[in-house]
Amino acid sequence: MDWIENASAEWFPLPIRRLPALPIPPTAYDATRRQYQSVEIMKLLSEIAPKSASRILGVTDVDLAIPMLSFLFGQAQFDGPVAVVSLCRLHQEFYGLPEAEGLLRERTVKEVLHELGHTFGLVHCNDPSCAMSLATHIELVDAKAEQYCSRCGRHLVQRFSRKEGV
């Protein structure tokens, strides 16, 4: 969790607070798909978010999905307060490979920056090395850098300098 905090602090000039872990709501579990509906998890996050928090990010190990899509690395409310990231498919083990902690850390940071970027109004970026590019499989996550491209980075700086929506 420390790397997530550090990476977020680097890009978002806001105080960060860590909340205690929560059980996944049973309503989120889809027994047929053996996955968890991210919408339900995001609903819970929005309920427990402290009033003082401008954004709340959930980090989970369970496999996330929505009815239409077979899986998600994470999801966010576009320009809204809630985001969630799943580590399930970021583990090398998921692909039958030996675990690599460094790689997991990199992937997690990329996905956290991606989903938080959405909550601050960033849409998918065409630059495949930007954290905001759309990754529909793990190779595309690995192709990204652990940072935003200059255009997306500028959008965030402008947004924070105007204190808009923060």
Add this chain to the structure above:
Amino acid sequence: MKKNWPILVVDDEDVMCESMAAWLREDGYRVDTAPNGQRALELARAADYAICFVDLKMPGGMDGIETMMEIHRIRPEASIIIITAYATVDTAIQAMKEGAQEYIVKPCNPQEISMLVSRILKLKKLQSENAILRKKLTRQYRHHDVITKNPRMEEILSLTQEVASLRSTVLIRGESGTGKELIARAVHFSGSRAEKPFIVVSCAALTETLLESELFGYEKGAFTGANGQAKGKFELANGGTIFLDEIGDISPKLQADLLRVLQERRFYRVGGNQEVEVDVRVIAATNKNLAEEVQQSRFREDLYYRLNVIEIRLPPLRERREDIPLLAEHFVQRISTELGKDVNGLSEEALRILIAYDWPGNVRELENVIERAIVTCHNGTLEEQDFAWLTRGEQKSDAWEVPDVPLGELERRAIVAALERKHGNVKEASTALGIDRSTLYDKLKRYEISH
């Protein structure tokens, strides 16, 4: 850009609608959702959706197929993607038959859906660009964009309107630069074929064999390098118009082939044995006097009569001098904007020069002359001196006539003339001709020129 392509998601399950909408919004799309067919139609009436995701099974009221058909009625351009939880071939076939663009089974891979959406939108973008270009072209070639106040030209314009909706062949005659292609386009874009292709073929630019495969296409193996089947211009113009420029220059064999297409509306591709049928209107143009060509047996009489169903004769610019000021002003405005120069008009003296000049290259020459003047002009108005070179004998040198002889004969004559000018001095003659002395000696030998 993506915001210009709104997307609608129709599903009775709120969680499905919202999660899908949220995912697409992350990609930058404007997304609306509807819990049932009724609401979907209300939304479709108000917004021009590029893509509608419609769930096949929606309890109570309209199902997915009905919703799709109704949306199509309101927005025929919208691409509809039917979503279903179960893959059943029958419903998939029905959905596609009723006009669904795609059919996807949920849950599907994020990559699949992301590629599907971008593929459809790429197509939409091309379609809309195409529509804009077509509109522009139609506007450009509407007859009242032909600038004239000459009674003969006005008669021609009204004739183009009368013949626009017919399929009859049109023969446009006129000197080069009089606007034959412009008139051909006016005929095409004013008629019922305006939405279909307008294909231009310049007959003089190609050799006989190239022109043949250009016009009629070819089959694989028809000649060396024919690696696959290719459609010819006649096939590409199907439903529309083919404009055969400089028709007077085609070979006797092609004249016969063309006659057959005009008579039977069918032809063989080069190397093919299957007939291809086409519905094409032919507009031909020439700067030659075809009737005379027929008399000299250089052009088939039967083809001439087939082509000459409706004849339009474009007058040269020197016979419609009253249009010169109008055209000149028009070109000044257009070209100065294009070149980003601040030139607003022409002085009276400048106009007088333009009106007096004979314009052997007609309107095209006028356009080029105005462009040259604008490029070199340093004032806001084109003055007499900007066109002074027109009156300095350039007209004559432009009109230099190349004698109708083989290239070798031209070279021989040039060498003889150079030797005469230099009084038989080979060294001086070779310098004047821009070749070295030994080359000149070789040529003297080859052309058997004594000196």
